[in-house]
Amino acid sequence: MSVLMVTSVGDIELDLHTDLCPLTTKNFLKLCKMKYYNGCLFHKVEKDFLAQSGDPTGTGSGGDSVYKYLYGDQARFFNDEIRPELRHSKTGTIAMASAGENCNASQFYITLRDDVDYLDDKHTVFGTVAEGLDTLTKINEAYVDDKGRPFKDIRIKHTYILDDPFDDPPQLAELIPENSPLGKPRDEVAEERLEDSWVPLDETVDPGQLEELIRSKEAHANAVILESVGDIPDAEVKPPDNVLFVCKLNPVTQDEDLYTIFSRFGSVTSAEIIRDFKTGDSLCYAFIEFEEKEACERAYFKMDNCLIDDRRIHVDFSQSVSKLWGQFRQSKRNGNKDGCFKCGAPDHIARDCDQDGEQKPKAPNYVLKDDNTQRGGNNRRSYDFVFEDDTARRNTDRRKVQKVDDQRSQLPPRGDRDRNSSRERSQNDEKGVRQKSR
Known part of the structure; x- marks a missing residue:
């Protein structure tokens, strides 16, 4: 074993043919000693064929040999060392990814299946994978785009030299960093993808929390859509927590009846049965607003599925933000473009408004009428909204x-x-x- 390569999906131990390919293996070993490969992407993965790496830019068009750093730009590439006894015969064969004949630099590939005869006599084979075939299987199963780039980055984290038969050139000492580099290479210009440290949520949280998180994100996405089409004033707005929605009412049930029934749980600010705009007939649902959140919660737990006027009603917390819409429109008419449209304060916006803060008590929306024209003018003395x-x-x-x-x-x-x-x-x-x- 000559080199231990630590990747983001596992370790790979490499055996190099130092005796048959001295030029190529010396280049690879000295680049490893320079930590040149640290952070390099496996920028191309072709399933059941090969995985390619060694380019600090992450594009597949970069990379330099160690000889360029030692002897200048004219030595960026070095010659092939193709040997007839070294073939692409088994999984884990390591060879140079050259730009053409005698144009080897730093990029290399590892085969992911046996008998890749197509590449024989075209690229320099200089090693094999001794241990870590399970890591190659993980790389082979990576999801990639149409260009072979994995959607989740697979990187070389570190390279450790276990055996180096070549002496270090005098210039190499200046090229070896004091500390092993971490993260992306400085020269990387490849498109950003999911980082190699990214872990799916289903592997980090329990199913209950995951389902709740998904629902929360879906709700926020729906809110953004409603804001964009003008149904709600702000995506972050929340319905008031002191208003109940009551449905399945009897058409004969009146506003004052609900006011009287729900008042036993706390002070009721308003009890409004929604009626047809033209006829004034009840639509059999209403909104009950309390002064306190606690009273609203007590009414929710006690009144759901109760009988009112021979009808079994259903009670839930209101999801309507129509009143907030009214406040928003009023603030627009008044020219208050800045500040919170909920409470009117200029020092914050509606998203940051503390809805649990103290609210000014509202006067009841009731006046006593002698003739209720909405219900046919039957001369009943009753409460109505005016x-x-x-x-x-x-x-x-x-x-x-x-x-x-x-x-x-x-x-x-x-x-x-x-x-x-x-x-x-x-x-x-x-x-x-x-x-x-x-």
């Missing part, structure tokens, strides 16, 4: 639409049309009276 600006806004909008329609049809304003129609009716009545008198 938006003060809605009626005035609707009347103003109707007047504007009517005015635009009149202008388009070139008709006089509605008041003038009423006066004209009454004048025409009076004239017609006078004509009728005159005809009868005749």
Whole structure:
């Protein structure tokens, strides 16, 4: 054994043919002593054929022989040492990856199967793998792209010389580093891939934690999509933790009924049954907002699957962020481009907002109405949601639409049309009276 090569997937012990290929083996041994191969990628792996390394750039087009460092640029390459008795006959054969005839430098390859006769008499065979065939199997099974580059880097970590029959040239001492280099070579320009130290998550965490992590990443990805299409104001926004979602309600159940029922768990800020926009009929689901998170949790555990008005309801924590959307739009209208749209503070953004902080108590959204027009005007005294600006806004909008329609049809304003129609009716009545008198 001449060299121990430590890779990111295991160790390989090499036997070199120092007697048959002195020029080639001396180049390889002295480069190992210079730690030239430390960090070099196996930049090309062809399954059941060969694995190639020895290029500090990681591209397959670089590399220099030790003779260049000793004697100058004119000695970058050295001649072939092809021997008829040295063939590519078995797995683990080591040979020089040359750029052409007599153009050997630092790159080498290791065969991954027996009888690679195609390469005989073309490349210099200078050694074999004595131990570490299991490491070659791991390299052979690596996933690679269409150019043979592994998706996960396989690197030479260290090289240790076990036997060196050649004397060191005087210039070599200056080329040997004090400490063995770690990490990538300085000259590497290859495309970045998964580092050799990367370990799949399923090998480092238990299945439960892995499933939770996958769900968390999927949820964040979905949130980013919703933000991009405008469904939520921010990907990091979270629904409030003091609001319950209640569904499967009886259509006869009223807002004040839910307010009364859920108030026994804590102070209720609002209890809103969602209704059809046109008819005002209940859509059989509602949102209950509490002042405190603890009260919300108590109601969740106690009220799920309970009977209300002969209907077994379902209770869950709300996932709606519609109120946050309203705050976001309001902040945009007010021109507050910076700061948090949740709490209005200018010193942070919504992503960093502490939602568990103290919130100002909200006044209840209830007013007492004598006639509930949403439910048919049955003169019941009940609680209902009233938006003060809605009626005035609707009347103003109707007047504007009517005015635009009149202008388009070139008709006089509605008041003038009423006066004209009454004048025409009076004239017609006078004509009728005159005809009868005749």
